[in-house]
């Protein structure tokens with residue numbers, strides 16, 4: 001979604017609803033290792049990123065029309081732009097799956113997750129919508145049903161999806177995740193800091209996933225070898241986390257980036273930011289999420305190192321940076 005193209009067709013301004021009867025929340029995510037490869041069954045390591053979150057509140061609509069009120073679009077659901085089709089799908093599936101009345105609802109979406117930065121904004125909004133509908137109608141929504149319904153929306157947003165974004169926006173622990181397998185939660189508890197840097201360039205997960213698929217069709221041997229290497233790095237990365245070996249983890253993050261670059265999903269601006277992190281003393285750095293823009297991560301040993309690295313990433317073009325203490329994750 002393009003933040004510059006904020007649509008507002010609220011000409012007949014539906015009045016803000018006073019009573020809020022349903023509420024759902026979700027948060028952003030950071031993929032430490034294994035993005036893209038995870039679509040092909042390779043495990044990935046990811047953690048929730050709660051500083052960026054979304055809340056959806058539902059109240060009865062004053063008219064019979066269902067309505068969305070958000071910074072991105074404000075208007076009837078029937079006229080939502082195409083790039084919100086995933087949200088519409090989730091609403092329809094929720095109402096149909098639980099045999100809920102199709103009456104007018106007013107959805108108010110509040111989100112501070114940057115859109116199109118590989119931070120799982122679309123999955124998080126969908127999860128919050130599904131949870132708000134369940135809360136509004138007081139129905140029991142199991143984690144399994146939630147994943148199933150939101151992933152249908154994600155298929156529209158990204159075509160192929162591993163389901164990782166959906167899981168991470170609704171889960172509270174870091175996980176080792178493999179498609180169609182039960183996710184393995186763990187605690188990071190590392191004496192290290194993670195810097196998340198937003199390149200400010202809109203990432204294009206759908207395009208990136210499609211381009212990896214095309215590369216796979218054109219050069220299957222090359223892509224299979226890359227996927228095998230990423231799988232090895234992810235497994236070693238998980239071991240490094242268990243062994244609290246942050247130097248080894250950093251090296252593996254960087255290796256993972258080389259291979260993502262080979263798969264064609266990095267971006268010159270991201271590479272500049274990542275290189276700046278390396279030069280500033282990061283233990284490792286890579287793109288995170290869908291790529292072709294979006295965000296990068298870097299690993300630092302101390303809080304002071306993290307600040308210097310974040311500064312270097314900003315000087316190299318990052319528009320916003322966050323520092324996370326991994327001892328408390």
Ligand code: MEV
Nearest residue numbers: 035036161162164289290
């Ligand atoms: C996007 O955040 C992660 C990808 O691996 C896609 C997916 O897992 O569905 C690129």
